[in-house]
Amino acid sequence: PWIAAVEACLAAPWTRIEDESMTRGVASADQLLWLVWRLGDSRDPSALPVLRRVLALEKDDAKFLDRAAVAALQCAGPARRQLLLEMLASKHLEVVRPALVAQEQRTDAELRDRTRDAVLRLGETLDHVTAVFAERDEPDRIALALAVLDSDRFARFTGDLCTAALKVIGQAKDVRYLPQLARGVRHPNSGVRSSAAMALGNTFAREAAPHLLEMLKDDSEVVRQAAQKGLDDLANYLDARAKWEARLK
Numbered sequence: 683p684w685i686a687a688v689e690a691c692l693a694a695p696w697t698r699i700e701d702e703s704m705t706r707g708v709a710s711a712d713q714l715l716w717l718v719w720r721l722g723d724s725r726d727p728s729a730l731p732v733l734r735r736v737l738a739l740e741k742d743d744a745k746f747l748d749r750a751a752v753a754a755l756q757c758a759g760p761a762r763r764q765l766l767l768e769m770l771a772s773k774h775l776e777v778v779r780p781a782l783v784a785q786e787q788r789t790d791a792e793l794r795d796r797t798r799d800a801v802l803r804l805g806e807t808l809d810h811v812t813a814v815f816a817e818r819d820e821p822d823r824i825a826l827a828l829a830v831l832d833s834d835r836f837a838r839f840t841g842d843l844c845t846a847a848l849k850v851i852g853q854a855k856d857v858r859y860l861p862q863l864a865r866g867v868r869h870p871n872s873g874v875r876s877s878a879a880m881a882l883g884n885t886f887a888r889e890a891a892p893h894l895l896e897m898l899k900d901d902s903e904v905v906r907q908a909a910q911k912g913l914d915d916l917a918n919y920l921d922a923r924a925k926w927e928a929r930l931k
Contacts, residue, residue: 684717684720684721684724684729685721685728685729685732687717688714688717688718688721688732688733688736689732691713691714691717692732692735692736692739714736714746715746715749718733718736718749718750718753719749719753721733721753721757722749722752722753722754722755722756722757723753723756724757725756725757726757727757727758727759727760727761728757729753729757730754730757730758730759730761730765733750733753733754733757734754736750736754737750737751737754737772737777746776747774747776747777748776748777748779748780750777751769751776751777751779751780751781752780754769755769755780755781755784762786763786763790763793766781766784766786766793766796767792767793767796769781770782770793770796770797770799770800771796771800775804775807775808778800778804779808781797781800782797782800782801782811782813782814782817783813783814783817784817785817787817787818787822788817788818788819788822794818794822794826797814797826798825798826798829801814801826801829801830801843802829802830802833802835805830805833805835805836805838805839805840805843806835806838806839806840807840808839808840808842808843809840809842809843810842811842811843811846812846814826814846815827815846815847815850823850824850824851824854826847826850827846827847827848827850827851828847828851828859828862830843830844830847831844831847831848831851831862831863831865831866832862832865836865836869837868837869837870841871841873841874844866844869844871844874844877845873845874845877848863848866848874848877848878848880848881849877849880849881851863851881852877852880852881852882852883852884852885853884855884855885855886856885857885857887857889857890859885860882860885860887860889860890860893863878863881863882863885863890863893864878864882864893865878866878866881867879867882867893867896867897872900872901872902872904872905873904875897875900875902875905876902876904876905876908877908878897879894879897879905879908879909879911879912880908880911880912882894882912883908883911883912883913883915883916884912886915886916886919886920887916888916888920890912890916891913891916894909894912894913894916895909895913897909898910898913
């Protein structure tokens with residue numbers, strides 16, 4: 683009955699109602715949202731065709747597309763992988779977002795590649811990305827973060843995406859990634875610059891010091907404080923290392 687109800691909503695003429703963010707038809711968009719939710723909760727693969735029709739509608743309500751995308755994944759059954767690939771190629775962030783955190787990415791290299799492409803394509807609008815990185819094993823998590831930091835559009839990416847990528851690379855504590863971390867030093871977002879300072883400090887590498895010293899001149903006090911802490915941590919590490927190396931000779 684839920685499939686028939688959704689089909690009835692889709693068959694109704696859609697018109698714009700003043701002061702509404704949604705295009706509504708004979709049945710309200712709220713009703714269609716509720717029906718889509720019920721279809722997703724059913725996890726019935728026979729509901730996928732009508733949910734695909736809902737996803738194909740051109741709507742300007744984020745919650746509408748997000749709800750339909752989640753429901754489609756819940757009902758995808760054997761077609762789930764193909765649906766994930768289609769969603770990752772969508773131009774709508776709300777359709778892409780649920781596919782970015784699919785657990786299948788841990789074992790499916792093509793899905794990981796498509797996710798990387800989607801993240802880079804939508805980087806200027808993509809936020810709340812912690813789960814996108816968390817759903818990957820460490821090598822794949824690092825590879826995605828490096829792709830973000832190496833992008834020619836890095837300076838235009840959202841602060842949330844850039845910060846998450848810097849955090850992942852900073853946690854690796856690997857001096858090989860200093861060039862990528864250094865890209866955050868001049869990012870227009872002060873929060874990203876602060877994250878870059880913390881990530882540089884986390885490398886505990888002498889080569890990070892020039893970048894941190896440069897950040898002591900930053901206009902943001904928060905960035906300067908993060909750079910100073912990074913320098914202090916680096917100095918403490920190098921002093922302790924020199925002392926113990928001398929003792930262990």
